[in-house]
Amino acid sequence: MKLSRLLAPTSRNNPSKVRDEAAIRLVRGGYGLYEPSSEELLLLPLGEVTLGNIFDLFDDLCRDEGGQSVDSASLPGGALSIAVRIVKQEEQLPLLLFERRGRGLDLLSIDGASAPDPDGDPILERLGEELRDRGLEPVLLEKEPGGTIRLALKGSPKARRAVEGLVCPHCGWAGTAHSPAPGRIVDYGPSQEALKEVRTPGADTIAELCRQLDLPPERTLKTMFYSLPAPDGEGRRVVVVLMRGDCKISEAKVAAFFGVDEVRFATAVELHETMGSLGGYLGPVGLPEGVTVIADENVQGLADVAVGANRADHHRTGAAWGRDFRAVVTDLIALEKGKPCPACGASLEEATWRVIAERTPLGTLPEGMDLSYRDSDRKPRRPRLATTRLDAEALLMAFFDGDTLPLDIAPFQVLVTPWGEGESSSAEAAESLHDELSEAGFAVLLDDRFAKAPLREADFDGLSLPVRIALHDEADSVRATLHIDGETADLPLDDAAHFLFHALGGSCSCCDS
Template identity: 30%
Template sequence: MRASRFFISTLKEAPSDAEIVSHKLMMRSGMIKRLGAGIYTYMPMGLRVIRKVEAIVREEMNRAGAIELLMPVVQPAELWQETGRWNKMGAELMRVKDRHGRDFAIQPTSEEVVTDVARTELRSYKQLPVNFYHIQTKFRDERRPRFGLMRGREFTMKDAYSFDRDMDGLKKSYQAMYDAYVRIFTRFGLEFRAVAADNGAIGGSGSHEFHVIAATGEDALVYCPTSDYAANMEAAEALAIDSARGAAKEELKKTSTPGKAKCEAVAELLGLPLARTVKSIVLAVDNEDPAKKEIWLLMLRGDHELNEVKASKVPGLGTYRFANEAEIVEYFGTPPGYLGPIGTRKPVKVVADRTVANMADFVCGANEADFHYTGANWGRDLPEPLVADLRNVVEGDASPDGRGVLAIQRGIEVGHVFQLGTTYSESMKATYLDEAGKPQPLVMGCYGIGVTRILGAAIEQNFDERGIIWPTSIAPFQVVLCPMGYDRSEAVKTEIDKLYAQLTDAGVDVVLDDRGERPGAMFADWELIGVPHRIVVGDRGLKDGNVEYQGRRDTEATQVPLADALSFIKGKLAA
């Protein structure tokens, strides 16, 4: 590719609405252009990266035995109504009507459509297993689209769906996809981590998320440096800090704590560690009969934070909401800040986090403004609670596998694999006939990669003050040739054209900057764009028979004999 025949449009400054590094650099390097909130045009430079990402994904999906098809962006509402997601998915699902008034969805994902394909095409156990995938535009009507391609409304995604006879078959299909994802992200040249995850709204049993490691990542990843344990914060298991409850040593005492509504303030007033206090969180579960509404009290150590996903896993709390102040006063007799499990005005269901369940002589609210109980103990002062894992883990917690302590790093989710089971096949009556001729539900898996999101994640992991630093495998160009005086020096023009032809013939994705730009402007453009390898050809170097090589991460250039330039670059690319 010659730069004069390509479209290059760089900016010195990022637009004011660009928030994070990847958004700023993609706008400045001319890779994307904003059309509307969360909607972008992929400009030629950015599209080259997308196509390289897609190529790697496609190669590895095919290698893993998946079969490509293409499902529509616009999907009939009836399919979504069969699974109940037409109403359940909420405002993120873009709903439209055609000229006849019929309802359609602009697809955010394709479980319903692929299950419809399966129930009409997969009739016998002899056709299983099978895995269909496509790379397609998606639309999710985010409430607050931001961060460029990281949280846009329209994006490109690879989603795959496996169909098996039983759970044993699903586990094999799932492992094949997991292994394919490891190969994909390794080929991208990105530092990544696969972590156990919660399935969320999509349903099913087990799942893993694939995260690109980046300090700016939205997600907290929990892992054990001395074992294979890894999970996202939502799914990371938090063990009790103390393995057993100590004996009660203090008497229960109502203690004045005027104006101290927070655990931190109470601990400071009483001269106690924050870890001796217990915080109370009140949840409500509504019923069709308002009189049967349930109020729950969740108890966590004062320095721990509630994990809302874990709370929803407690039997009976699947549809919880946070109680309002009127409900809190009705059941506890006091506004928030002094709540506790002892002496509630009305009966509530008490759930203690594992750590709290093993605490003795703890401090909790007395259900009276400006008062807390000290010396509270389970069994003696209040009934034994229901015990559950309710909290977020913290750095230094024991690893659930017993092989070390936990650490936390930030990551950007770019892929997710799910064991769906029969969630969709049962609701849509997608069955196959087994050896005995009896219908059985298809057992499904679901596997997604955010193709366009990879761009933002890769940049968040790979950039410096000059711009993007693309891994070679997904860079818009692998090599840029920068001539010094292309339009003024016949020697420079002759040698760089020859090198350009050699690299092109060797299959190297090379761009020759023949625009006639000044060296400073030319270098600045390609450093901003992030091409990983640069060769400079000038009269001064040619007099000594050399060209100048500099990798995007290199601080200094290297002199390379002109005769060796092709083999040198091929060696760099192979490395």
């Protein structure tokens, strides 16, 4: 293919309003355009071929794991709608269905109810191996509430549609704010103070409370009121969550504890109906009977802490777990930068994750759907279900976080660029090398444009092709500079062609003769 005939508008300038470094490289390399109004990437031929190669990788992986391709584009439930109609007997399981949806693959795994829970997800594990083989460093993020597992790659801080997360520079632990953080229960010893009410005018934040009482944040207790769907599905109810003052609450963990899809802060009306009091001064002592109270693990055993007094401009000091308040204890903390790593205790650092694959167990089915089968005893059983999303666009961006694309992902394997123009020896040699490699079955792109040298030099690297060969005119010959696997070699043209054929897994004519 000749670059002059290819719709690939390369540029030396950054696209406007794009902050993702990978997206900038993709647009500058002529793989796509950026639409500011919708914040979408519009893929051009180079981008489409690259995305197609990523889908080929996903397809092969799914088929190797026993997956079967379906097309349920007209059905709102996707592959699940197909499974509901077809899966009736235990011998049909396990079953893995996958289909292309947008710029990704959606997978539905169906397993028997009595099958042992897998230690991990084979699709994510295999995909991780495939990505490592291509020079990437994927990590499995710690499971989140609901059992969601994510395979991710570290992206630039301003990566598009990425997940803000955390990483431990010491042990490599990786996760998000909502990842599990067990084992933080501390023995604070018995209380040394009596419970006492004090006036705290305007102290409706932890910072102001600490200033007035001259306390560190860890000697305070947050009492937060959340609203969530009632168990019977009718209306909502208010619950209380306790957290040490220097920590944040993970609403995702609160929702997972109660088995609901979402929680939110209680409104003023809901608070009044529950407490008859104002926010900012609410505390765990003397709560109305019947109110459900849960606490993070690091609240258990707290002693001599300041809590709300359940009336405006007042707090209580000297509050102690067990004596003055108690609750059901679970992991509710939202992990943060600077907090201890759950695995080793070192300080966590911020990270931006491009999520390449995400697997989530499917507990309840959409309304109106029912999926069951009969086991070997003819008894009706519900299968174990999980959905997985393989995000091809996220992986496309991840590859552009690097300098070059892998051989099997790039739209062309080789870029041939002559520095001479027109009838120069290097231009003629480049055309001949392009034809020879193409006839041998390699995907080759020839830069045959009459573009100025600075643009061609920028595109030589900006096209991100894995193998690049530049041809230079000398007095009576043509020399080649070969770029492959991060190495550069300056060779006579014939030697370069010989080396190139072998590097790409072929053999040249001199070897065959």
